[in-house]
Amino acid sequence: MYTPRAFAIDDLAALDRLIDADPFVTLVTTADGVPGVSHLPVLYRRDGDRIRLSGHWARPNPQARHGGRALAIVHGPHAYVSPGVYPDKESAARVPTWNYAVAHLGGTLRTFDDEAALGALVAALSNAHEARIGRDWTFEPERDDHRRQLRGIIGFHLEVDRAEIKFKLGQNHPVANIAAVAADLDARPEPRERAVAALMREHALPAATDPTQGD
Template sequence: MYVPATFRESDPTKLRAFMRENSFATLVTQGEEGLTASHLPLLLDAEVGPHGRLFGHMARANRQWRGVSGEAMAVFAGPHVYVSPSWYEAEGTVPTWNYVAVHAYGTFEIVEDREGLLDILRRSVLAYESPRPKPWTFDESHPAIEGMLKAIVGFRIEISRIEGKWKLNQNHPEERRRKVVGALEVRADKDSQEIARLMRESLEG
């Protein structure tokens, strides 16, 4: 990912929190059928290795897991908004896009054993169901489970490096940045509100 120093975010705590909050990611690999991408929930175990480990599962019918070579890349995308040059109220400015994203790279490892798959499913269900008022229970004793396990492939990605990009108009003077915040704060959509919040944090930090 192209990350100018002005926009680079390298705080591990911040990057990990972002990956957890935006866990529906894009997994990109090179394999038997060339470059392939899948959109999957990826969970982070930060306690493994220097950068943590991602884990998830995909349908066995999805051929992406076959013959993966080289690095795998997981793209975690966050809020993004178009920024109009009219908001700067200054000559010589151009449109841009503000956004936040994290790319994690690492070694892709297949998980096909029963206990390994069950562990991935248990942890996935816990992560997404526990915040709900009435969590769904994963019944491992249900007769249908064995068939479901045969229909999926689990995987882990040992993270070797992480890139974070917080593109929030840091290359503009503070006055212009505050005008962008003001323009975004009056908009009702979630992405505008979130980018405005992050820009304000950046200005006040």
């Protein structure tokens, strides 16, 4: 991922918050030179610098037969930025852009299909996401009909050994521009746009500007 110095984030706590807000990732693999892509909810675990993502595919998914190197793309909030809000829009001939937060997590993919491990994964995933919406469905391992459903999936762990975090939030602009864009995004109706504004105040306003950095 092309990441100019001004936009690189090396704080894994920022990754924690990014994936906690949206644990639905894009998983990319290759087999025989052909890319495979799936969009999946995952469990995220981090112990210091050690990161693991866990999830599952439908058994017929061709990616479920892939292994080796893989890339998970974590999608954060994003927003269009109009040059019309910059105080220096005329003097600096500003143009439109897009602010966003994203992470690429590369590592080794390991698959599994034993019943106990799949049951534990499904239980953990459902418990986490049911809690988000105030519901209480759970996987019940003592039920034959629940266990039979496990035959239709294959699980995976992605042991992450490379984390690239990019927050493109206008760090290459003067402070006045960053503040103006954040205020504009705060006034918009979409929660993701207001989330970008919050990230800008946290990460871009304290940062030094570097006009040589691009998108």
